[in-house]
Amino acid sequence: MKLKDKIILWSRLKSPWILHFNSGACNGCDIEVVDALTPKYDVERFGLVLKATPRHADVLVVSGPVTRQQAKRLKRIYDQMPEPKFVLAVGACACSGGVFDGCYSVLGGLDKIIPVSAYIPGCPVRPEAIIDAVVKLITTLEAQNKKKVISK
Amino acid sequence: MSDLIKEEELKKEVEEKFQNSLTESNITRKNRIWFTINSEKAIDLMSFLKEKGYFHLSTITGFDEGENLGAIYHITDYKTIVNVRVKTPKSNPKLASVLKVFSVAESFERELEDLFGITIEGLPQGRNYPLPEGFPKGVHPLRKEVKLEELIDKLNKQEEK
Numbered sequence: 001m002k003l004k005d006k007i008i009l010w011s012r013l014k015s016p017w018i019l020h021f022n023s024g025a026c027n028g029c030d031i032e033v034v035d036a037l038t039p040k041y042d043v044e045r046f047g048l049v050l051k052a053t054p055r056h057a058d059v060l061v062v063s064g065p066v067t068r069q070q071a072k073r074l075k076r077i078y079d080q081m082p083e084p085k086f087v088l089a090v091g092a093c094a095c096s097g098g099v100f101d102g103c104y105s106v107l108g109g110l111d112k113i114i115p116v117s118a119y120i121p122g123c124p125v126r127p128e129a130i131i132d133a134v135v136k137l138i139t140t141l142e143a144q145n146k147k148k149v150i151s152k
Numbered sequence: 153m154s155d156l157i158k159e160e161e162l163k164k165e166v167e168e169k170f171q172n173s174l175t176e177s178n179i180t181r182k183n184r185i186w187f188t189i190n191s192e193k194a195i196d197l198m199s200f201l202k203e204k205g206y207f208h209l210s211t212i213t214g215f216d217e218g219e220n221l222g223a224i225y226h227i228t229d230y231k232t233i234v235n236v237r238v239k240t241p242k243s244n245p246k247l248a249s250v251l252k253v254f255s256v257a258e259s260f261e262r263e264l265e266d267l268f269g270i271t272i273e274g275l276p277q278g279r280n281y282p283l284p285e286g287f288p289k290g291v292h293p294l295r296k297e298v299k300l301e302e303l304i305d306k307l308n309k310q311e312e313k
Contacts, residue, residue: 068307069284104293104303105283107311 009145012058012084013138015047019057019081023074024106025064028124029091033061036127043131046138054080059137060114065093065100066107078114086117088133095119158232159185162204170197176237188237191247197236198225199253205229209254212261214268216296221245221270227254240270249274267294286310 001009020033036043037050051057054077066074078087089110092098097108110116120133159179166187167177176188189197206227213224222239240247247264249272250257261272262281269292280287288306291298 067284068287068311069282102300102304104300104307 013142013145015049016058016086016134016138017049017051017056018059018061019051019054019077020061020063021074021077023062023064023070023094023110024067024100025091025093029063029094032124032127033063033090033130036130041127041131043134046131046134048134054078055082057081058084059086059088059134061088061090062094062110063090065097066110066113067105068107069105071107071113074113086137087114088130088137089116089119090130091125092121092123095121098123155182159183162234165204166197166200169200183232184235185232186235186237188239191238191240194225194236194238195248195250195253198227198250201227201234201236202253206232206234209250209256209260212257212264214264214270214294216242216268216294218242218296221268221295223247223264223270225250245270247272251275266292268292269295 020030022030035041037048048059054060058081060078060081062074078085087110089095093100094110097106100106101108107113118133118137120129122129156179159182162185163177163179167174170189170193173190173193174187175190176186178186180186187197206229208228208230210226210228210233213226215222215224217239219242220239221242222237225236225238227234227236238247245268247270249261251261251274258275259281261275262278264270265272265275266280266283266287269290279285283293288310291303291306293303
């Protein structure tokens with residue numbers, strides 16, 4: 001592995017930047033995401049920073065079922081993110097459609113539109129669950145990259 | 153009835169002023185007044201209410217009674233809520249816009265147009281508001297005759313195209 005790649009991998013693991021997107025949630029999960037970011041739970045100590053634009057983000061955090069109105073916009077935002085990109089589905093609605101599944105204005109879970117890296121169930125999710133998911137995401141990334149290095 | 157002085161006064165005044173067009177008026181409890189009025193005179197009644205100090209249109213509720221469609225305008229002075237009910241036949245649903253009286257009404261009226269299919273006269277042109285772009289025309293999901301399964305099938309087929 002070249003030094004350049006090592007630096008990129010280190011920075012990616014030490015500080016995954018996130019973008020929060022509401023695809024039609026009732027706002028319960030949004031508040032829990034904010035709760036996880038602010039000082040009491042403080043995900044920022046893992047280097048997670050909330051960004052305002054998809055072009056700066058590595059992880060897309062989506063809360064809520066995907067409505068027909070938001071589906072196109074969500075796809076577009078996902079396409080704007082640079083590779084490699086990861087998606088967290090926060091809450092029961094983002095995982096499967098939840099209580100809104102079967103409504104004419106709702107398409108269903110998040111995985112109908114974009115590939116999902118991790119599902120976090122709960123209605124609303126607890127901040128601990130979000131932190132757990134983030135840590136697991138980072139550790140699996142680390143493990144994958146170590147494997148790659150060894151195999152090379 | 154001593155605690156309904158304000159309500160009784162307003163009811164009396166409105167009944168005198170709109171004798172011919174008012175079809176129903178009652179007070180359900182303290183701070184809740186209901187009027188049912190012909191659609192032609194609804195705007196006049198609402199501007200009269202605004203002069204009386206009921207300055208805030210909180211929302212518009214749409215309803216489907218089978219033969220009639222309609223709307224309820226909830227107007228308040230932050231204490232008393234005056235509900236103005238207006239009906240229009242389903243075969244040719246038409247209501248006049250209240251934009252001139254309450255300028256907040258635009259989004260509520262767009263919802264009436266999209267979800268109930270009531271034509272609002274005097275509303276400026278614009279795209280679908282609560283419904284997504286490309287929603288099948290002539291389908292108004294909050295009407296009683298719309299079947300949920302059929303609508304979802306139709307939408308999914310459209311999505312596949």
